[in-house]
Amino acid sequence: MAGARGLALKRPSAIPGFGLALGFTLTYLSLIVLIPLAALAIKAASLGFSGFWDIVTAPRTLAALRLSFVISLIAAAINVVFGVVVAWVLVRYRFPGRRLLDAIVDLPFALPTAVAGIALTAIYAPNGWIGGLLDPFGVKIAYTPLGIGIALVFIGLPFVVRTVQPVLEDFEREIEEGAASLGANRRQTIFRVMLPALLPAILTGFVLAFARAVGEYGSVIFIAGNIPFVSEIAPLLIVIRLEEFSHAQATAIAAAMLGIAFVVILLINLIQAWQRRRFGT
Amino acid sequence: MDARVENEMNDVPAGALAPVAEAGWDEPMQVTVEDVAKKFGLTPALHGVSLDIHPGELVALLGPSGSGKTTLLRILAGLDIPSSGRVLFDEDDALTLTVQERHVGLVFQNYALFRHMTVAENIGFGLRVRPRARRPSRKEIRRRALELLDLVQLTGLEKRYPSQLSGGQRQRVAFARALAIEPRLLLLDEPFGALDAKVRRDLRRWLREIHDKTGHTTVFVTHDQEEALELADRVVVMNDGRIEQVGTPDEIYDEPNSHFVFSFIGESSELPVLVERGKVVFDKLPLNIAARGCRDGPARLFFRPQDVEVGSDLSGAIPGVISMRRRHAGARRLDVEVGRAGHRIEIELPSQFEGGVRGRIAVLPRRWRLFPQEPEGA
Amino acid sequence: MSDAALGVDVVTEDRARSVTTERRPVRIALILIAVAFLTVFLLLPLFAVFSEALRAGFSGYWQAISEPDAVAAMKLTLLVAAIAVPANLVFGLAASWAIAKFEFPGKSLLNTLIDLPFSVSPVISGLVYVLLFGLQGYFGPHLQSQGIQIIFAVPGIVLATIFVTFPFVARELVPLMQEQGTQDEEAALSLGASGLKTFLLVTLPNVKWALLYGVILCNARAMGEFGAVSVVSGHIRGKTNTMPLHVEILYNEYNFAAAFAVASLLALLALVTLVVKIALEWRYADQIAGSNRH
Numbered sequence: 001m002a003g004a005r006g007l008a009l010k011r012p013s014a015i016p017g018f019g020l021a022l023g024f025t026l027t028y029l030s031l032i033v034l035i036p037l038a039a040l041a042i043k044a045a046s047l048g049f050s051g052f053w054d055i056v057t058a059p060r061t062l063a064a065l066r067l068s069f070v071i072s073l074i075a076a077a078i079n080v081v082f083g084v085v086v087a088w089v090l091v092r093y094r095f096p097g098r099r100l101l102d103a104i105v106d107l108p109f110a111l112p113t114a115v116a117g118i119a120l121t122a123i124y125a126p127n128g129w130i131g132g133l134l135d136p137f138g139v140k141i142a143y144t145p146l147g148i149g150i151a152l153v154f155i156g157l158p159f160v161v162r163t164v165q166p167v168l169e170d171f172e173r174e175i176e177e178g179a180a181s182l183g184a185n186r187r188q189t190i191f192r193v194m195l196p197a198l199l200p201a202i203l204t205g206f207v208l209a210f211a212r213a214v215g216e217y218g219s220v221i222f223i224a225g226n227i228p229f230v231s232e233i234a235p236l237l238i239v240i241r242l243e244e245f246s247h248a249q250a251t252a253i254a255a256a257m258l259g260i261a262f263v264v265i266l267l268i269n270l271i272q273a274w275q276r277r278r279f280g281t
Numbered sequence: 282m283d284a285r286v287e288n289e290m291n292d293v294p295a296g297a298l299a300p301v302a303e304a305g306w307d308e309p310m311q312v313t314v315e316d317v318a319k320k321f322g323l324t325p326a327l328h329g330v331s332l333d334i335h336p337g338e339l340v341a342l343l344g345p346s347g348s349g350k351t352t353l354l355r356i357l358a359g360l361d362i363p364s365s366g367r368v369l370f371d372e373d374d375a376l377t378l379t380v381q382e383r384h385v386g387l388v389f390q391n392y393a394l395f396r397h398m399t400v401a402e403n404i405g406f407g408l409r410v411r412p413r414a415r416r417p418s419r420k421e422i423r424r425r426a427l428e429l430l431d432l433v434q435l436t437g438l439e440k441r442y443p444s445q446l447s448g449g450q451r452q453r454v455a456f457a458r459a460l461a462i463e464p465r466l467l468l469l470d471e472p473f474g475a476l477d478a479k480v481r482r483d484l485r486r487w488l489r490e491i492h493d494k495t496g497h498t499t500v501f502v503t504h505d506q507e508e509a510l511e512l513a514d515r516v517v518v519m520n521d522g523r524i525e526q527v528g529t530p531d532e533i534y535d536e537p538n539s540h541f542v543f544s545f546i547g548e549s550s551e552l553p554v555l556v557e558r559g560k561v562v563f564d565k566l567p568l569n570i571a572a573r574g575c576r577d578g579p580a581r582l583f584f585r586p587q588d589v590e591v592g593s594d595l596s597g598a599i600p601g602v603i604s605m606r607r608r609h610a611g612a613r614r615l616d617v618e619v620g621r622a623g624h625r626i627e628i629e630l631p632s633q634f635e636g637g638v639r640g641r642i643a644v645l646p647r648r649w650r651l652f653p654q655e656p657e658g659a
Numbered sequence: 660m661s662d663a664a665l666g667v668d669v670v671t672e673d674r675a676r677s678v679t680t681e682r683r684p685v686r687i688a689l690i691l692i693a694v695a696f697l698t699v700f701l702l703l704p705l706f707a708v709f710s711e712a713l714r715a716g717f718s719g720y721w722q723a724i725s726e727p728d729a730v731a732a733m734k735l736t737l738l739v740a741a742i743a744v745p746a747n748l749v750f751g752l753a754a755s756w757a758i759a760k761f762e763f764p765g766k767s768l769l770n771t772l773i774d775l776p777f778s779v780s781p782v783i784s785g786l787v788y789v790l791l792f793g794l795q796g797y798f799g800p801h802l803q804s805q806g807i808q809i810i811f812a813v814p815g816i817v818l819a820t821i822f823v824t825f826p827f828v829a830r831e832l833v834p835l836m837q838e839q840g841t842q843d844e845e846a847a848l849s850l851g852a853s854g855l856k857t858f859l860l861v862t863l864p865n866v867k868w869a870l871l872y873g874v875i876l877c878n879a880r881a882m883g884e885f886g887a888v889s890v891v892s893g894h895i896r897g898k899t900n901t902m903p904l905h906v907e908i909l910y911n912e913y914n915f916a917a918a919f920a921v922a923s924l925l926a927l928l929a930l931v932t933l934v935v936k937i938a939l940e941w942r943y944a945d946q947i948a949g950s951n952r953h
Contacts, residue, residue: 013760013761013762013841014845014848015760015761015841015844015845015848015854015857016853016854017756017854017858018757018760018761018763020753021753021754021756021757022753022757022761022763024749024750024753025750025753025754025757025769028750028753029750029754029769029772029773032818032821032822032825033772033775033776033822033825034772035791036787036788036790036791036822037775037779037787039787039790039791039796039797040783040786040787040790043790082692082693082696085689085692085693085696086693086696086697088689088693089689089690089692089693090693092680093686093689093690095690097694101693101694101697103933103937104697104701104702104705104933105697105701106933106936106937107701107705107929107933108701109876109879110876110879110883110929110930110932110933110936111704111705111883111925111926111929112882112883112884112885112902112903112922112925112929113781113883113884113885113886113903114883114885114903114904114906114907114922114925115708115883115903115906115922115925115926115929116704117885118708118906118910118918118919118922119704119705119707119708119711119919119922120704120707122707122711122915122919123703123704123707128707129703129707130699130703150700153700154700154701154704157700157701172391172393173679174389174391174393175393175395176678176679177358177360177380177387177389177393177678177679178387178389178393178455178458179395179406179410180379180380180381180678180679181358181359181380181381181383181385181386181387181459182406182407182410182458182459182461182462183381183384183407183410183411183462184381184406184407184410185381185410186680186681186682186685188410190681192406192410193395196397197395197396197397199397211778214780215778215779215780215781215782215783216780216781216886217780217781217782217885217886217889218781218885218886218889218903222910235780235781235782235783235886236782238782238783238786239782239889239890242786242789242890245795247789247790247793247795247796250786251786251790254780254782254783254786257780257783258779258783261778265778278442278444279396279397279442279443279444280396280442280443280444280445359678360678379678380678
């Protein structure tokens with residue numbers, strides 16, 4: 001089926017297997033990804049615009065969406081600040097334990113989200129290691145939006161570090177030496193010359209961390225209070241609607257999440273493309 | 282783009298230069314290097330070199346890679362610290378100054394321009410980062426940047442970004458940026474190494490013009506001897522962490538004082554000879570060549586391919602057999618095998634020369650240098 | 660600033676070093692900040708898993724992980740991974756073969772589509788299958804009448820897991836194979852090898868480390884997936900619970916030590932994954948191009 005189609009579209013090549021490979025790829029892709037996502041789109045469309053709008057703007061839904069997006073933005077921003085510091089320290093300094101720390105940065109990628117979720121809750125609960133320290137001061141972390149933030153910082157931590165590290169590693173020493181020879185002190189060199197050059201990588205890491213945080217479920221639901229309007233994240237609301245068999249509502253919220261995330265990511269990709277055009281890669 | 286600007290090169294308004302030259306330090310600076318040595322770990326990069334750079338001079342540090350020339354430049358810049366020795370800027374001890382305090386203009390092989398800043402912002406950077414007390418106003422910085430752009434013949438490009446410029450243009454921006462801080466000393470690290478041959482040649486000429494107009498003491502590092510001989514007031518030939526010879530281009534070319542300099546600069550042919558009681562002997566044959574103060578014993582005879590005469594009955598000449606013959610630009614090049622050991626020398630003759638491969642020929646150098654053979658392992 | 664000859668060397672040595680680096684106090688401060696941040700956010704949770712797991716002592720630990728429902732969860736987790744990982748492996752090979760060795764329009768669209776599951780929330784990844792195969796879904800009733808159950812049964816879990824781990828192998832192979840080009844394959848073909856032989860003897864060895872890298876990442880995610888599986892599973896103890904779901908059940912029953920005990924097994928898996936990942940990056944960095952992307 002794809003064989004004949006494929007031969008007509010591609011450049012002639014001596015290498016065999018194009019039809020088979022592309023055919024299998026497209027079939028698998030359609031069955032696993034495209035058709036299910038299409039189902040989502042169709043279902044969302046079947047609500048009609050007003051039906052969709054009513055669900056999305058319901059107070060509880062709005063609260064959940066706002067909570068998810070705002071805390072994800074804040075967590076991603078925190079990851080930018082500390083991620084740059086961590087990347088800087090790992091690339092430019094030598095100290096005992098550096099390799100171990102470099103390795104551990106990838107932990108949030110490898111650790112199952114539910115495990116992270118219960119571990120974080122254990123630490124920040126009122127009787128936990130950190131939660132217990134802060135409880136006498138009336139500061140509650142677990143079961144509040146603050147706890148959600150902590151979990152989202154955990155989940156997004158590697159993204160900024162791993163996108164900034166390679167750029168820092170390749171950074172020309174001569175640029176720093178040039179800036180110093182022109183009279184810039186260290187602070188000026190870092191803030192006026194190096195950080196602006198790192199901006200594309202930082203933005204990329206930010207977007208990745210943000211996108212991951214918005215959709216995060218497992219690490220968050222244990223430590224969040226899951227109280228509607230207060231500490232209920234959008235993915236949780238989707239699950240709740242599903243359990244109520246309100247498929248329409250679940251679909252609408254999912255579509256809204258995907259839509260907003262898509263817009264944010266598109267915006268940032270545009271910024272990056274503009275930067276690439278201006279400054280060169 | 283470069284061709285268009287090149288045309289502009291020929292008509293730079295004279296008045297554009299005066300303000301910049303005046304605004305700088307009053308006098309060009311003298312640089313003194315005293316017995317500077319540098320080790321990286323256990324590896325010596327410089328063995329106690331000394332050098333006097335006269336005010337306003339354009340000096341080339343010339344040598345193969347590993348000769349220490351870049352290390353010396355970086356020490357002058359303050360980017361490396363010598364293991365021992367002194368560096369003086371006029372009368373001041375330069376080693377107590379940080380890079381920022383030394384006021385040297387640096388130009389790198391790969392330009393090192395700040396990619397996220399425009400050309401004007403790059404040039405003005407050194408002025409913008411000054412402490413408030415010494416910082417000119419924004420308007421003044423902009424004026425100076427535009428003035429320097431005129432000087433380096435890139436007028437009109439102030440809003441461009443480095444990625445939108447050619448290599449030659451980027452290097453000129455790097456130059457303008459270094460000049461903006463009114464440096465006491467200009468240090469150029471293989472400034473044309475990343476450019477095409479044609480652009481390189483154009484920029485060489487341009488550099489000499491700029492230097493003549495602005496008069497900064499300038500040191501540049503290169504491994505290209507053609508560049509050094511063409512550009513510099515004096516050439517410092519370096520090898521293996523030591524200075525082999527310092528002199529004007531003519532001195533370096535015509536009177537090399539070591540076999541390294543002779544073979545590194547220009548072309549050379551070399552033969553092992555014996556000096557006996559003031560006479561030069563090759564393969565038991567006395568040559569019509571004066572020993573000129575070279576001591577008795579084994580020596581190396583150096584001469585340039587062009588500096589020979591040939592004949593069939595030249596007395597005291599080196600007999601040999603032509604093994605290869607080819608054209609070389611407008612002349613004839615011959616490889617000649619001489620002596621029992623079959624040493625091969627290269628000579629250049631006018632293209633009318635008739636002798637062919639396997640023909641017999643006698644070669645007598647008209648100009649030559651003799652260097653004693655160093656003991657084994659030197 | 661100092662005048663003594665030795666003093667000058669020491670002071671100026673420091674100053675020279677500070678051209679492209681910060682002053683010592685700043686460096687120390689930054690290192691401490693980075694270490695503190697990583698310790699609090701990464702190491703602490705890791706320690707917490709193991710320390711909480713052993714709260715009931717070794718016997719309690721052993722009991723938790725050998726209990727029938729836990730064992731059933733482990734078996735299901737392994738089964739799901741055993742299906743999802745090879746499936747995505749084959750897909751990854753096919754997709755990278757098509758993308759890297761041939762020219763055809765729409766390549767970058769294909770790449771974007773392959774990456775799609777990465778940008779989708781795990782919950783939504785499960786939701787889409789409920790929409791398709793759930794009782795209210797498009798195909799649900801039809802399948803139900805045939806006696807096939809997907810949602811709230813193992814097939815649904817497998818499908819959802821395949822979805823979320825879809826890109827992992829392909830992401831590692833595509834850039835590498837694109838970088839490697841077609842020369843080796845063309846050489847093999849010109850020497851008379853068949854397509855299959857070329858693939859097995861030339862292409863595969865060239866990408867074996869990237870393949871392994873993708874597989875271990877895929878596996879880690881497949882075994883640890885929670886959100887998507889949670890949506891499609893029925894949370895039926897002993898039947899449709901993977902290990903992460905089992906952890907959740909235990910936790911919600913306040914059976915904390917047991918929950919952490921099972922969680923610790925998953926954490927161990929994560930650590931092993933990290934170790935293998937680092938080892939591969941360290942030794943075969945050039946053969947797993949794009950390993951810095953995630």
